[in-house]
Amino acid sequence: MEEEAAPETSLAEKRRKKDIGGGGLLLGRFDVGRLLGAGSFAKVYVARDVRTDELVAIKALDKEKIVKGGFAAHIEREIAILRRVRHPYIVQLFEVMATKTKIYFVMEYVRGGELFGRVAKGRLLEDTARRYFQQLISAVSFCHARGVFHRDLKPENLLLDDNGDLKVSDFGLSAVAEQMHVDGLLHTFCGTPAYVAPEVLARRGYDGAKVDVWSCGVILFVLMAGYLPFHDRSIVAMYRKIYKGSFRCPRWFSQDLTHLLHRLLDVNPQSRATIPEIMENPWFRKGFRHIRFYIEDNQMHSFNDSDSEDEQLKSNEPKPDETYESGSESDSSVASCPASFYDESYQHHPSLRPPSLTAFDIISFSSGFDLSGLFDEKGEMTRFLSKEPVPVIVSKLEDIAKAVSFKVRKKGSQISLEGARESEKGPLTIGVDVYELTPSMVVVEVKKKAGDGEEYEEFCNKVLKPGLQDIVYESSHIARNTE
Template sequence: MAEPAATKAANEREAMGEKGGGGRGKRLLLGRFEVGKLLGSGTFAKVYVGRNVRTDELVAIKALDKESILKGGLVAHIKREISILRRVRHPYIVELFEVMATKTKIYFIMEFVGGGELFSVVSKGRLCEDTGRRYFQQLISAVAFCHARGVYHRDLKPENLLLDEKGDLKVSDFGLSAVANQIRSDGLFHTFCGTPAYVAPEVLSQRGYDGARVDIWSCGVILFLLMAGHLPFYDRSVVAMYRKIYSGVFRCPRWFSQELTDLLHRLLDVNPQTRITIPEIMENSWFKKGFRHVRFYIEDNELHSIAEPEEDGRSQNDHESGSESDCSVASCPASFSDDHREPLGLPRPPSLTAFDIISFSEGFDLSGLFEETGEMTRFLSKEPAPKIVAKLEEIANVAGFKVRGKDCRVFLEGTREGEKGPLTICVEIYELTPSMVVVEVKKKAGDEKEYEEFCINELKPGLKHLMCESPPVSKTTASIG
């Protein structure tokens, strides 16, 4: 339920550290962000709550000291963190909006998550099974998304898991994260990192480790903590705690169901080779209860969620639980799909103005309407928009792509995950004349090489009979006088 306007405004004032109705006298960062109270601080950074003065939205501002970063040799580390945060945009991951800098500071402008840490919730006692499962589903969804993009968090713990105003989980603090290109020649990571209670035994052995399997171990420790209210391996002595972790011996409380106990023993398997994998977790019967995919896409640099339709075989208990999570990612808005296709009833394509045409071509040289670059192709067609869209659906179906669209804007979405996400192609249709349209094809997400191969092998051959031939270009010069 949405908060009443007065309550929401009061909560925002409290977050900003304001007692009254305004933020007069507060520091303004680069003329754009009002800086509020301090949320937390570390060795190299401080985090403040802020407000975007243009949109009035709350943000989190992470301020890093340039001199400390240079002295600590952390320039590459900071650059990697920025790159990772831009790569892993997901509903259950704290979003980096932009990076700003002054002579002495670097500022990360990030999503403000106002519900506090998951640690604060579990510190009050164990959670009920459905609530703990919901958080675990969201955590696994975010971790699976990161791993598909070659990103490994390596410091997953309840202090790094935040809750938003809806009670949804947000993974934060990618400062210790690693990417696939940091792996050594033996295919493993060797940097010792993580928080003692959540670190995997193979990290302790210092012989190298698989980043994905280390994250899965940490997820197992978090799940145990959520359900039991205490850690599976703990001792006041860090050395003694490491011995317990290395042995992998733990006891599940009597209130754990057998399904949960079995899953935890697979998550906390000291042998990384036999430890459960993300795909296996997704198929686990305990995990799947109440699980519903939440898909999303990024358009105009904003993240939008798409709720998946209910599955036919869902049980009544699943409907009642109402849990939502995400393990599948879309990169385009939903209007129609090939699973439940309805008559398109496409409206007339939007008309191109004279300014649009001039932007496509140089003067009256219409060859610009046939432009082709690395990530974009444009061509003319005399066929109506519904016929073009129907052909696109046919091509997508053969290639195993999903089709989504809105009006005369259609998206073809691949299913194969990679570091840059699934290949997503946007096709837009514009009316040039009542009998002629311009079709523009662009890569919106995914690997450029995969896009080129799809265009050459699938898209262009399939659309060839719908294209008009490029007109011969006749360049003339006009004299005046």
Template sequence: MDNRSNVLMQRYELGRLLGQGTFAKVYYARSIQTGQSVAIKVIDKEKIVKVGIIQQIKREISVMRMVRHPYIIHLYEVMATKTKIYFVMEYAKGGELFNKVAKGRLKEDVARKYFHQLINAVDFCHSRGVYHRDLKPENILLDENENLKVSDFGLSALAESKRQDGLLHTTCGTPAYVAPEVINRKGYDGIKADIWSCGVILFVLLAGYLPFHDSNLMEMYRKIGKADFRCPSWFPQDVRKLLFRILDPNPSSRISIARIRESSWFKKGLSLKSKVQDAESSTISLPDTDAAASSQHENASTSSQDKQDVSSRLSNLNAFDIISLSAGFDLSRLFEDPCPRKEARFISRKPASIIISKLQELAKCMKLKISKRDAGLFKFEGTKEGRKGFLSVDAEIFVLTPAFHLVEMKKTGGDTLEYQKMFDDGIRPGLQDIVWAWQGEPQPQQHNPQVEQQDELPPD
């Protein structure tokens, strides 16, 4: 960025400073081409290399690209120079949720709306194998319509970060919002830890102050460890019950997000539209592959209908999405030598229903469990434990054009070398019937000029 100009790479006009931290500053900006308002996070590359948080920045980029959701800040693109990295993100005009709570407690209906949106966003992250680990009102923004936007994934973890015990072990987060098992440093479930933080946020929204607070940090940790808190007199009975189930110091008995959704306080006042959105974002399991094989004829019509439903709700990729999925979006080369890849993408000219059938057939042949998460997202899981736990792979289908689909395969758990062997020996050859071209490889060459013209991707 040229200090003599407020124009970044001839694309964005930089405005006022929105905030800053140790390694980055966030500016308001406007796209010169479209006039769209954005927020640009400017990261000093020399500083992050010096303190050794390169992997954290790369993980944040990867995570934000994975979690595209109405209640999560959208990452439009990433640009870089020799000295700076630029995150071009959605601009949340309403500022931090913290600023709203700092003025006093919220009305119950308003708090319920924000909590509902928070749970939707966090549940979506978990379905992608992402654990935020620093949920708090300061990291939750509001757009111009007062809708919530979860931000700051700098401390987030991916499912592949789990150790052999299936738990995360890095102690991180903000003390007042962190779960007791994180403090104990004995390993923790990222999902359960995020749920605890959501409970603290709900308490803050309704009360206007923290459930666990003390000037002595160790005393505050003691209160957190024993879930030593009291609800104000104005809390309704149903929200008290919900809070005590969320802020359960025992993670194994702590309420799940599915149970939170079923609670009477959570469901109160929900519109039909919200219920439909919940249903669409919930996890739906496919039949076990062996069971499905034994009753294939009986369930043929239902399976066909399911595939049509999924096909009709696939995500469409815009220009920014396509750029972000390209090899040029990977900033690894800015920091170090290339490392073994944990993901692969291919373009298919087959209908989505055919792609889905092929994925199910592949799972059966390779003796993998397969489940459908959101529309277009499928999860493969190994049945035998490997060197770093059970191997898991996500396959997500996107619409490029009506005639072309992009499929992204990504390791989300287990050992990378075991994934590479499974990919090379099983996944890649097993999908060859539906692959038109793998990313980074030349598209098939046709001798017939007429056929070759038909096979070309349409221009942008």
């Protein structure tokens, strides 16, 4: 005979229900479980998404405390930062939701706990420490390239996933380049004492990137030694050591490692190692492999340079039950598409049939059409009209990609072009969506999904526009057809 479930009477259970806004499923989707951690105005729980059966971490913030404490701008900045820094070694923000009393961050659940827990058991093997440090620098480099400075890097904010890979978390004290004063420096005193850079202690302004590099140096020392480089029971004495850069490497540190640490923990920020210099360091480079990734349907897909071409091509194949952000069929399409419009290639490739546009889409597009030119450009997005069938457009894009050694990923009428050239902001990735405007006209929308904006602009002007020129429907025809 099965035992009846015990009634939920514990004080902890009652508090949990109160924190997440009552009983039952949170927002009709999440079965909330145990408390993972708590702060002054936020608590983090593990939860199960009942739609996908996947575990997530939910950060529940109290609106009243945020407003009364004057933290509204702080929370908005944290959300903007987390959306800006999507990377395989950074904890991912999936979505933000709110009720009258709460704000909820739905985030990636990282099961392995803090890196601090591993270090607390003793120093790590050199190859293990190097691997974590490589992943940390990869993530920090990505942040800096996007104008984001963490400012509170420490082992407690570095989590480990099921694969033993590192995930940077807690961007609550992060700053963005826009916060710099007229002197080009940040001035907020923040960070954890043992990991804070000497120029922050001096309170004369500091470079956020240099401060993060210092913290990375302290972390590397801790991973390899098992203790802090500037540790002292007196915080005043510890600050004095930090300010002077007074530390000694243990005898088991190799010469290359010792040299790197002295570059990282240089009290002069001007001569301190930069991220590119770290990545060229002999100790760092041993076994280092660039992580490459792309984001599709709000999911991150990553692979490294050692992956075979076959493995990469397999990732291009459609998977069952996948949905795409801009590729869903609409029940309120403006124009149905008779079979006569599609040539025989659609019979062999039905997935190439483009989704129809809704009336809302047409309205949002119409304000952007500039009939004086072939292309309508809005920042990092370009649109044009074409009367060519979708297979012809896709074939053109494949030819362009092949000519510049880009990889092509296809999912129905959605195409992704991915560059091979590495940069601080990762490889250039361009998404192309094809929409049905009328039975004989499609809209092709090109936008940057990842990578450097200047590189995207150069690609559009020098490669994409010339390559697609002959399939673009000229604006003069549009004007005549609308009379």
